[in-house]
Amino acid sequence: xxxxxxxxxxxxxxxxxxxxxxxxxxxxxxxxxxxxxxxxxxxxxxxxxxxxxxxxxxxxxxxxxxxxxxxxxxxxxxxxxxxxxxxxxxxxxxxxxxxxxxxxxxxxxxxxxxxxxxxxxxxxxxxxxxxxxxxxxxxxxxxxxxxxxxxxxxxxxxxxxxxxxxxxxxxxxxxxxxxxxxxxxxxxxxxxxxxxxxxxxxxxxxxxxxxxxxxxxxxxxxxxxxxxxxxxxxxxxxxxxxxxxxxxxxxxxxxxxxxxxxxxxxxxxxxxxxxxxxxxxxxxxxxxxxxxxxxxxxxxx
Amino acid sequence: xxxxxxxxxxxxxxxxxxxxxxxxxxxxxxxxxxxxxxxxxxxxxxxxxxxxxxxxxxxxxxxxxxxxxxxxxxxxxxxxxxxxxxxxxxxxxxxxxxxxxxxxxxxxxxxxxxxxxxxxxxxxxxxxxxxxxxxxxxxxxxxxxxxxxxxxxxxxxxxxxxxxxxxxxxxxxxxxxxxxxxxxxxxxxxxxxxxxxxxxxxxxxxxxxxxxxxxxxxxxxxxxxxxxxxxxxxxxxxxxxxxxxxxxxxxxxxxxxxxxxxxxxxxxxxxxxxxxxxxxxxxxxxxxxxxxxxxxxxxx
Numbered sequence: 184x185x186x187x188x189x190x191x192x193x194x195x196x197x198x199x200x201x202x203x204x205x206x207x208x209x210x211x212x213x214x215x216x217x218x219x220x221x222x223x224x225x226x227x228x229x230x231x232x233x234x235x236x237x238x239x240x241x242x243x244x245x246x247x248x249x250x251x252x253x254x255x256x257x258x259x260x261x262x263x264x265x266x267x268x269x270x271x272x273x274x275x276x277x278x279x280x281x282x283x284x285x286x287x288x289x290x291x292x293x294x295x296x297x298x299x300x301x302x303x304x305x306x307x308x309x310x311x312x313x314x315x316x317x318x319x320x321x322x323x324x325x326x327x328x329x330x331x332x333x334x335x336x337x338x339x340x341x342x343x344x345x346x347x348x349x350x351x352x353x354x355x356x357x358x359x360x361x362x363x364x365x366x367x368x369x370x371x372x373x374x375x376x377x378x379x380x381x382x383x384x385x386x387x388x389x390x391x392x393x394x395x396x397x398x399x400x401x402x403x404x405x406x407x408x409x410x411x412x413x414x415x416x417x418x419x420x421x422x423x424x425x426x427x428x429x430x431x432x433x434x435x436x437x438x439x440x441x442x443x444x445x446x447x448x449x450x451x452x453x454x455x456x457x458x459x460x461x462x463x464x465x466x467x468x469x470x471x472x473x474x475x476x477x478x479x480x481x482x483x484x
Numbered sequence: 485x486x487x488x489x490x491x492x493x494x495x496x497x498x499x500x501x502x503x504x505x506x507x508x509x510x511x512x513x514x515x516x517x518x519x520x521x522x523x524x525x526x527x528x529x530x531x532x533x534x535x536x537x538x539x540x541x542x543x544x545x546x547x548x549x550x551x552x553x554x555x556x557x558x559x560x561x562x563x564x565x566x567x568x569x570x571x572x573x574x575x576x577x578x579x580x581x582x583x584x585x586x587x588x589x590x591x592x593x594x595x596x597x598x599x600x601x602x603x604x605x606x607x608x609x610x611x612x613x614x615x616x617x618x619x620x621x622x623x624x625x626x627x628x629x630x631x632x633x634x635x636x637x638x639x640x641x642x643x644x645x646x647x648x649x650x651x652x653x654x655x656x657x658x659x660x661x662x663x664x665x666x667x668x669x670x671x672x673x674x675x676x677x678x679x680x681x682x683x684x685x686x687x688x689x690x691x692x693x694x695x696x697x698x699x700x701x702x703x704x705x706x707x708x709x710x711x712x713x714x715x716x717x718x719x720x721x722x723x724x725x726x727x728x729x730x731x732x733x734x735x736x737x738x739x740x741x742x743x744x745x746x747x748x749x750x751x752x753x754x755x756x757x758x759x760x761x762x763x764x765x766x767x768x769x770x771x772x773x774x775x776x777x778x779x780x781x782x783x784x
Contacts, residue, residue, distance in 0.1 A: 212588065212590060217590065220585065220588070220590060221590075223585055224585060224586070224593075224596045227582065227585070227596075227600060228596060228599055228600070230656075231599060231600050231602060231603055231656070231659070231660070232599050232602060234614045234615065234618055235602065235606070235614065237614075237617075237618065237624055238614045238617065241617065251622040251623075251627070252627065253626075253627035253628075253630045253631050254627060254628070254631040255624050255627040255628065255631075296510075297510045297511050297514065298511060300507045300508070300510060300511065301507060301508045301510065301511030301512070303507055304504050304505075304507035304508035305508065308503070308504035308507065309504075310504040310505065313504075316508055316512060319512060319515060319516070319520070320511070320515060322520070323515045323519040323520060326519055326520070326523050327713070327717055327764065327765065327768050329717040329719060329740045329743070329761075329764065330523075330526065330717075330743075330761040330762075330764040330765050330768070331519070331522040331523050331526050331761065332743065332744070332747075332761075333526070333529075333743060333747035333748070333752070333754055333757045333758060333761060334521075334522035334523070334525045334526040334529060334754075334758065334761075335518060335522045336747070336748065337522075337525070337529075337536070337754060338517070338518065338521065338522055338525070340536075353514070353518055354514075354518040354519070355518075356514055357510060357511045357514040357515065359511075359515055359519065362511050362515075387503045387507075388503070391507075412605065415607065416606070416607035416608065416609075417607075418607065418608055418609050418719075418720045419719050419720060419740075419744070422744075423744065423748050433607075434607050434609040434610075437609050437610070437613060438609055438724065441613055441616070441724070442727075442728075448617055448620070451613055451617065452617065454613075455609075455610045455613050455614060458607060458609070458610050459606045459607065459610045462605050462606065462607070463602060463605060463606070465605075466598070466601070466602070466605045467598070470598050470601075473601070473605070474601075474664050477661060477664040477665060
C-alpha cells in the first residue's frame, strides 16, 4: 500500500491536464488508480470471457489445423463453419435445440401465469387458509430439489410422463420462489387504486388483469427471464427423466455428444457454442432484468 | 396492514367466493404434487427397499445401517464436504473484491460488469465442457504450462486435481452472480464512513477491513449460506469433468451423484437412494443453521 501512497503526489499534477475522469460522486479518479483498475479489469475479463472465446475459436478451426499446438494458436488460421455442419450430422442438434426451446417457452408461460395468479391470491385476496398457502410455498422453496429428484422421477413414472418433454417441464413449471416474488410485488402496490376500481364495479379478474398485473410488469419480466434460463440450462432433471436420445434437450444432447465423441474437440466446441449463443444474446439485450432478478432472488432466498 | 384490509377483503369474499382458490390452485397443485409429495415420499421411501419396478416393503432403518458400511457413501460425503470447505471461502471473498473493482463508475464499467456475469448465464454443461477442453492433457492450459517450461499437468486424471479443478469451475461460474449481490450491498455503505476513515489516515486495506467488511457482513453471511448449500449439492461440474462414474475408481463421486447413480434406471434402488437424499437434507439444513448461528454470535 505504501508504494501507492507515495505514487500519489507524483501523478496528481499531470492528471490535472488530462481529461478528468470522475466517479459517481463527481470526484476525480486519480490516474494511477485508473491504470490499476483497468489492468485488473482486463485481467478478470480475460479470465471470464477468454474461455468462451477459446471455445469459439476451436469450433472454427478446420480439420487440418492443429488445435493442440504449443504455444497455442488463439485464432483459427482458416475459419470454417464445417464443424457446425458436422455436429448436425452426428447428433440431431437442431431437434435438441427445438426441444430446449419448447421446454423453455413452456416454462416461461406457466411460471408467469401461475405465479402471477398465485402471488395475487396470496397478496390481495383474504381468504381462509391464506397463511397456510403462503407457508406451503415457503416450505417448498426450502426443499433442496437435488434431494427429491428420485421421488420426482417415480412420481413422473406413476403419471406416465417419464421420457416426455411435459415431464421435463412439470416439476418446475410454477416455481415457489416465483410465486413469492410476485406476492411481494403485489404487496408493494398501493391498495387504493384497486379499491377505487372496486368501487367502480370492477370484479377480481378485472382488477387483476387491468390494474395489478400491468403495474408489476418488471417482476413478470424477471420471472420470465429466469424461467427461460433455468429451463434452457437445466441438466440434472432432464438427465434423469429423459432416456430416449430422440427426445433429448440441448444440455443432455451435449453430454451425450461429449460422452460418445469425446476425442473430437472441434465437434464438442461447436455444440457448446450452439447451446450458449442464444442465452448470451438474450443476456446482452435484457441485462437489466438479469441483474434485478439476482437482487430480488437473493433477498428472498 | 392486516387489520385495515380485513373489512375490504370480506367484501371481496362475498362478491366472488370461489376466485381466491382458483387463483392459487395451479401453484398449490404443482407445488403439492411435484415438490411436497416427493419430499414426503423420499422420507417414506428411505425406510423401504423400494426399487424402480418393485414397490418394496418397510425395512426400518436398514438403509441407513447399510450406509454406515458403504465405502462409496463415505467417499460421497467426504467429497461433498470438501467441496463446501473449498468453494465457500472463495465465493464469499472473491466476488466482494470483484464488486469493489467494478463499483466505481469509470468509463466502460457497465461492459465489464456484464462481461463478468457471462459465466452465470451459460449452462453448467457448456461451462463444464469448456473447462474439460481447457484442462485437457493437450488443452490450452497445458499448452501454456508447457511453453513456459512447467510441463503438462493431469488436471482431469488425478483424483484430487480433478476435485480441485471442479471447485475452481464452480467458483468461476459463481463469481458474477455473487458480485451482483455484493454490488447491491456496497451501494448502501455510507460514503461518509470511508471519508471519515480516510481522514483518520486509514489506507485502502484498513478501510476495507474496518469499514467495508462490517458494513456488508450480513451479505457475506447470506452468500456463505447460499453458496454452502449449493456446494454441498454439487452434481453437474463433477459429473461432467470426472465422468458419470466419478473419476478414477469413483473416488470423485459426490453425494448427489451417488443419489443419481443409485436411484435411476430400471434397476434403481429407490429406497437406498432416498436414504442418501435424507442425509443430503439433514446436512443442508444443518449448514444453513450453522451459518445463521455464526451470524448471530458475531452480532452479540
